[in-house]
Amino acid sequence: MQAQAPIIEFAKVNKWFGEFHVLRDIDLSVARGERIVICGPSGSGKSTLIRCINRLEEHQEGRLVVDGVELTDDLKAIEAIRRSVGMVFQQFNLFPHLTVLENLTLAPMWVGRMSQKDAEERALQQLTRVQIAEQAKKYPLQLSGGQQQRVAIARALCLTPKIMLFDEPTSALDPEMINEVLDVMTELAKQGITMLCVTHEMGFARSVADRVIFMDHGQIVEENSPAEFFSHPKSERTRDFLSKILAH
Amino acid sequence: MSAAAVFAPIQSRPPPMAVEGVWPWLRRNLFDGWRNTLATIVVLALLAYCLPPLFEWAVWNAVARPDNAACRAVGPIGACWGVVAEKYRLILFGRYPYSEQWRPLVACLLMIALIVASCYRPFWRRWLIGAWIAVLAAFFVLMYGDVFGLSVVETERWGGFPLTLMLSTLSIVMAFPLSILVALGRRSHMPFIRTICVVYVELIRGVPLISVLFMASFMFPLFMPHGMTIDVLIRILVGFTLFTAAYLAEVVRGGLQALPKGQIEAAQSLGLTYWQTTRKIVLPQALRLVVPAIMNTFIGAFKDTSLVTIVSMYDLTGALQLALGDSNWRKFFLEGQLFVAAVYFVCCFAMSRYSRWIERHLNVGTRRQ
Numbered sequence: 036m037q038a039q040a041p042i043i044e045f046a047k048v049n050k051w052f053g054e055f056h057v058l059r060d061i062d063l064s065v066a067r068g069e070r071i072v073i074c075g076p077s078g079s080g081k082s083t084l085i086r087c088i089n090r091l092e093e094h095q096e097g098r099l100v101v102d103g104v105e106l107t108d109d110l111k112a113i114e115a116i117r118r119s120v121g122m123v124f125q126q127f128n129l130f131p132h133l134t135v136l137e138n139l140t141l142a143p144m145w146v147g148r149m150s151q152k153d154a155e156e157r158a159l160q161q162l163t164r165v166q167i168a169e170q171a172k173k174y175p176l177q178l179s180g181g182q183q184q185r186v187a188i189a190r191a192l193c194l195t196p197k198i199m200l201f202d203e204p205t206s207a208l209d210p211e212m213i214n215e216v217l218d219v220m221t222e223l224a225k226q227g228i229t230m231l232c233v234t235h236e237m238g239f240a241r242s243v244a245d246r247v248i249f250m251d252h253g254q255i256v257e258e259n260s261p262a263e264f265f266s267h268p269k270s271e272r273t274r275d276f277l278s279k280i281l282a283h
Numbered sequence: 284m285s286a287a288a289v290f291a292p293i294q295s296r297p298p299p300m301a302v303e304g305v306w307p308w309l310r311r312n313l314f315d316g317w318r319n320t321l322a323t324i325v326v327l328a329l330l331a332y333c334l335p336p337l338f339e340w341a342v343w344n345a346v347a348r349p350d351n352a353a354c355r356a357v358g359p360i361g362a363c364w365g366v367v368a369e370k371y372r373l374i375l376f377g378r379y380p381y382s383e384q385w386r387p388l389v390a391c392l393l394m395i396a397l398i399v400a401s402c403y404r405p406f407w408r409r410w411l412i413g414a415w416i417a418v419l420a421a422f423f424v425l426m427y428g429d430v431f432g433l434s435v436v437e438t439e440r441w442g443g444f445p446l447t448l449m450l451s452t453l454s455i456v457m458a459f460p461l462s463i464l465v466a467l468g469r470r471s472h473m474p475f476i477r478t479i480c481v482v483y484v485e486l487i488r489g490v491p492l493i494s495v496l497f498m499a500s501f502m503f504p505l506f507m508p509h510g511m512t513i514d515v516l517i518r519i520l521v522g523f524t525l526f527t528a529a530y531l532a533e534v535v536r537g538g539l540q541a542l543p544k545g546q547i548e549a550a551q552s553l554g555l556t557y558w559q560t561t562r563k564i565v566l567p568q569a570l571r572l573v574v575p576a577i578m579n580t581f582i583g584a585f586k587d588t589s590l591v592t593i594v595s596m597y598d599l600t601g602a603l604q605l606a607l608g609d610s611n612w613r614k615f616f617l618e619g620q621l622f623v624a625a626v627y628f629v630c631c632f633a634m635s636r637y638s639r640w641i642e643r644h645l646n647v648g649t650r651r652q
């Protein structure tokens with residue numbers, strides 16, 4: 036049987052911020068339904084890497100194909116890809132001037148061309164999924180951090196994306212709230228959606244990820260199954276990093 | 284060693300009551316320490332010195348009848364409000380034909396009603412645009428005439444409050460969308476658009492309004508094809524709009540810059556297009572951040588319309604000069620000026636109060652208390 040085509044494929048992707056070479060020869064292919072955790076020291080280019088996937092950042096060299104479409108300057112293609120890729124940010128980035136429900140219905144109504152009624156129905160389903168339906172009429176700033184991040188996840192799910200990107204979704208949260216967000220993400224992972232998640236929650240990586248990727252200095256240093264990654268890291272650099280973040 | 288502390292929750296209770304009488308309030312606010320007390324006494328003394336003579340002049344000794352002899356008799360110790368009573372129609376409507384002055388009156392009332400209605404947020408719907416077009420058309424039909432049996436009144440005879448109201452309202456209404464486009468253009472990725480916007484703003488800001496008006500009224504026709512003329516009122520209106528929009532664009536740009544980048548990224552990641560993001564996410568947030576500064580520019584634009592007198596148009600202040608041209612009443616220019624100032628003040632104060640109200644109103648729920 037022929038293997039299915041990867042849903043995301045980086046081929047020798049390079050990117051610079053001015054003179055600064057932030058992504059160096061990235062080769063990565065992600066299979067449909069695969070769950071990937073990306074970790075690495077601050078400034079190593081993790082955010083930049085996943086932001087290239089929905090073109091919040093532009094790469095300058097190499098090929099990047101998402102869901103069969105190559106990312107170029109073609110605006111229509113970019114908008115199509117953004118419809119099938121959901122993203123969750125460290126700072127939540129909910130729209131403070133809209134209620135929770137309006138945050139969720141915005142894209143279905145304006146991008147998905149749904150009627151308001153259908154969009155609200157869809158939104159309530161997603162809010163129920165992240166267990167926060169009773170807050171629909173509130174404004175984002177009236178919620179706790181953990182609740183806001185769950186709303187942000189629900190918002191990203193409203194367009195039924197094929198791929199979900201998470202950029203350190205729990206690092207702006209108080210410890211008490213981290214688990215409520217990780218639980219939602221774990222639940223989501225079980226449902227077979229493709230996930231790329233930048234996080235240093237190693238417990239989550241161990242239990243959910245199919246593959247862990249370690250980045251440093253704009254390069255992918257190591258990719259491995261979680262079991263191997265934590266017990267027998269291949270490179271010295273990885274071992275060093277793990278000893279630092281797992282020390283306590 | 285002590286035993287393990289037991290956690291005993293404390294019941295929540297209401298905050299202490301803020302009962303306070305007149306005396307504690309005065310003490311705390313006016314006589315709190317010797318500096319505060321001294322300041323209070325100085326201010327009270329100043330008021331005691333200034334207010335009674337002012338009251339005597341403006342009310343007690345004042346002549347309110349349009350009686351020239353009585354005004355002259357009372358001399359400098361009393362105000363002559365008679366000048367306003369005598370000349371108010373000339374001041375308010377300028378040289379508009381006397382018997383037709385019901386037309387500008389109705390036109391202004393319509394316009395004011397529309398402006399008041401536009402202030403109310405539930406009315407911010409599509410039909411409001413239609414209402415604006417209808418009222419503006421009615422305004423010009425009433426003022427100019429030539430239909431429905433109304434006699435023609437050329438624009439050079441328009442004056443007084445209707446002219447002030449029309450110039451300021453129209454220039455603000457047109458400058459606002461223009462300023463948003465310019466502010467967005469200054470952040471455009473296209474160098475050509477960005478340059479045009481920067482040059483426009485810098486050029487207009489670097490020139491006094493008087494020069495802009497002069498150019499609009501005298502230089503503009505030189506560029507027009509031969510034989511083609513545009514009414515001076517429209518040229519002036521364009522001048523005002525361009526001037527106001529340049530300042531407003533900088534205000535709007537300030538709001539755009541204050542918006543966190545994550546907001547735009549979140550909208551983009553949801554697949555919203557540039558214009559959808561701008562309309563639904565960027566502008567609603569950026570504009571409400573700068574409501575006070577926007578209203579400040581509006582108030583400035585409203586008062587700046589008084590500069591049209593330099594191109595021989597008689598707005599409220601110009602019409603006052605016309606009225607004071609009467610040598611019998613020229614002496615009482617101060618009272619006339621105070622009257623016109625009062626008209627301006629009422630309008631500007633209303634704008635200022637509205638600004639504070641709408642700012643609070645727009646922020647309901649979006650800020651933590």
Ligand SMILES: Nc1ncnc2c1ncn2[C@@H]1O[C@H](COP(=O)(O)OP(=O)(O)OP(=O)(O)O)[C@@H](O)[C@H]1O
Nearest residue numbers: 052053055057075076077078079080081082083084
């Ligand atoms: N817009 C930008 N312009 C210039 N440099 C940038 C920009 N965004 C990021 N960088 C730089 O690129 C490098 C990689 O950034 P990136 O955000 O991808 O790192 P990261 O691995 O996500 O780090 P962190 O764990 O701190 O989020 C950093 O050194 C950062 O300073």
Ligand SMILES: [Mg+2]
Nearest residue numbers: 081082083203
């Ligand atoms: Mg990052």
